[in-house]
Amino acid sequence: MRWTSLEEAGKSGIMSRSARLLDLIQLLRRHRRPVSGRTLAGEMGISIRTLYRDIATLQGQGAPIEGEAGLGYVLRPGFMLPPLMFTDEEIEAIVLGSRWVAKQPDSRLSAAATDALAKIAAVLPDDLREELDASTLLVGPAAGAVEGIDLSLVRQAIRNERKLGFLYRDAGGAASERMVWPFALGFFDKVRVVVAWCEARQDFRHFRADRISGLNATDVRYPRRRQALLREWRTTLDTPRSPPGG
Structure with missing residues (x-):
C-alpha cells in the first residue's frame, strides 16, 4: 500500500x-x-x-x-522506524541528493551516498524500487576542480571538534600557515569551502579547499562546541565581512 x-x-x-x-x-x-x-x-x-x-x-x-x-x-533520539513507504517526491529527493553527492570529489562521501541509496532500495517494495531506479532527475557532470587534500579528514575534524593546521594560499598566491577550528564544510559546484574560526585572524574565515595544502589533522580539541560556533557564525552572515578566501 x-x-x-x-x-x-x-x-x-x-x-x-x-x-x-x-x-x-x-x-x-x-x-x-x-x-x-x-x-x-x-x-x-x-x-x-x-x-x-x-x-x-x-x-x-x-x-x-x-x-x-x-x-x-x-x-527519544536514535529510534529507527521499520521500512517506510515514500511519496514520489520523497523518492525523487532521495535519488537526486544521492546522485549529486556521489559526484563530489570527496571519494568516501561519494561512496557512502551510493551505498545509502542501495540500502534504501533494498527495503522498498517492488513498485517503489522501480520508481527509484527509473528516476528521471539527473545530475550534470562534476566540475573539473579537484582538491589536493582529503576532505574526509576535514569532516572527521568537524565531527570530533579537533583543530586543523594547514598552509593556505589566498587569491593572490600569498601563503600563510593557519590553525583553525573547523565546524562546517560547504559544497558548491566548483569548490568546497571550509568554514572555521581562525586563530591567526581571531575571526571566522572561509577557506577554499583547493587552496589548502599540508593538511595536519591534530588530536587537539578546540575549546568551543561546533554547534555554538555554527550559531554564532550564522549571526554574522548579514554583517559585512572580508570575502571568502581566508
Missing part, C-alpha cells in the same frame, strides 16, 4: 490508522523538546482522545516516546 501523507489524507478525508501513526512519529521527530498532546493533536488534525490512543499504541509497539498527558511528549 502506498504511503499516504497527512496533507493528502486530509484532502481525501481518508487516513488509515497505520499511516496516521507514521505521521505522528515523523511529527514527534521534528520536535526536539517535549510538546503537548493538544499541540500534536492540532497539527495532526485529530481529537486529543485519538492522540492519546495513538501515543499509547506506539509506546506499546516499542516506540521510545516519553511523557504523559499534561506534561508533553518527546521521542
Whole structure:
C-alpha cells in the first residue's frame, strides 16, 4: 500500500490508522523538546482522545516516546522506524541528493551516498524500487576542480571538534600557515569551502579547499562546541565581512 501523507489524507478525508501513526512519529521527530498532546493533536488534525490512543499504541509497539498527558511528549533520539513507504517526491529527493553527492570529489562521501541509496532500495517494495531506479532527475557532470587534500579528514575534524593546521594560499598566491577550528564544510559546484574560526585572524574565515595544502589533522580539541560556533557564525552572515578566501 502506498504511503499516504497527512496533507493528502486530509484532502481525501481518508487516513488509515497505520499511516496516521507514521505521521505522528515523523511529527514527534521534528520536535526536539517535549510538546503537548493538544499541540500534536492540532497539527495532526485529530481529537486529543485519538492522540492519546495513538501515543499509547506506539509506546506499546516499542516506540521510545516519553511523557504523559499534561506534561508533553518527546521521542527519544536514535529510534529507527521499520521500512517506510515514500511519496514520489520523497523518492525523487532521495535519488537526486544521492546522485549529486556521489559526484563530489570527496571519494568516501561519494561512496557512502551510493551505498545509502542501495540500502534504501533494498527495503522498498517492488513498485517503489522501480520508481527509484527509473528516476528521471539527473545530475550534470562534476566540475573539473579537484582538491589536493582529503576532505574526509576535514569532516572527521568537524565531527570530533579537533583543530586543523594547514598552509593556505589566498587569491593572490600569498601563503600563510593557519590553525583553525573547523565546524562546517560547504559544497558548491566548483569548490568546497571550509568554514572555521581562525586563530591567526581571531575571526571566522572561509577557506577554499583547493587552496589548502599540508593538511595536519591534530588530536587537539578546540575549546568551543561546533554547534555554538555554527550559531554564532550564522549571526554574522548579514554583517559585512572580508570575502571568502581566508
